[in-house]
Amino acid sequence: MRLHGLLLLLLTASTSGVLANDGLSYTGLATVIDGDTIKINGHKIRLHGIDAPEKRQLCYRNGQQYRCGLQASLALSAKIGQTVIRCQKRDIDHYNRIVAVCRLNTEDLNSWIVRQGWAVAYRKYSLDYNDDESYAIMAKIGLWAGNFIVPSRWRHGDRLPSSKDYNKNSCKIKGNINRSGKRIFHVPGGKFYELTKINKSKGENWFCSEQEARKAGWRKSRQ
Numbered sequence: 001m002r003l004h005g006l007l008l009l010l011l012t013a014s015t016s017g018v019l020a021n022d023g024l025s026y027t028g029l030a031t032v033i034d035g036d037t038i039k040i041n042g043h044k045i046r047l048h049g050i051d052a053p054e055k056r057q058l059c060y061r062n063g064q065q066y067r068c069g070l071q072a073s074l075a076l077s078a079k080i081g082q083t084v085i086r087c088q089k090r091d092i093d094h095y096n097r098i099v100a101v102c103r104l105n106t107e108d109l110n111s112w113i114v115r116q117g118w119a120v121a122y123r124k125y126s127l128d129y130n131d132d133e134s135y136a137i138m139a140k141i142g143l144w145a146g147n148f149i150v151p152s153r154w155r156h157g158d159r160l161p162s163s164k165d166y167n168k169n170s171c172k173i174k175g176n177i178n179r180s181g182k183r184i185f186h187v188p189g190g191k192f193y194e195l196t197k198i199n200k201s202k203g204e205n206w207f208c209s210e211q212e213a214r215k216a217g218w219r220k221s222r223q
Contacts, residue, residue: 025088026040026043027086036113045087047110048101048110048126052118053068057149059146059148072113075116075118076113080104087100087102111129117145145189148194158194172206174207177202183219186221
């Protein structure tokens with residue numbers, strides 16, 4: 001009787017998608033909501049330590065706008081397919097979503113989407129995926145193949161120029177002067193490119209090539 005009851009309990013847990021394991025884990029087929037959020041058996045799960053562009057967010061690649069938020073969602077959806085995944089709870093966020101590390105077999109999906117360039121490491125909450133982001137930056141893939149606003153800043157209202165304004169200026173290298181007076185230039189796709197604002201009254205400038213920037217006394221950003 002006890003064995004029968006135990007089997008019934010395990011079966012109920014398995015079909016509901018919730019298993020006891022040092023806290024709660026959620027196992028089942030996933031519905032992708034966006035590049036960093038999924039749903040398993042009615043449980044909304046936010047992928048820990050990463051931040052993907054919002055579904056309505058637009059980015060630039062080869063001078064053209066594209067729906068990078070949608071691309072991130074499609075990439076994650078194609079990766080998961082109809083395979084059962086397992087998510088280990090880390091926290092609950094202020095939207096009452098489960099924050100978790102999710103795995104496809106043994107592969108960390110949080111790591112995978114950052115490494116593919118469709119999400120950034122969310123350093124405000126974790127440093128777990130810094131190396132994956134560095135790989136994507138170096139490979140210039142996903143978001144890093146063009147220009148984009150970091151998702152957290154996009155949610156606060158920052159936007160890239162319109163397509164018309166963006167293409168007006170073919171000189172897109174930003175020559176910035178930092179607080180120490182160092183002259184550093186940032187190229188499209190660089191880690192701090194979108195965060196850098198040019199103030200010509202301070203002596204900052206736009207350049208059309210790296211060679212031009214170096215001749216003017218600027219050095220390239222190391223990130």
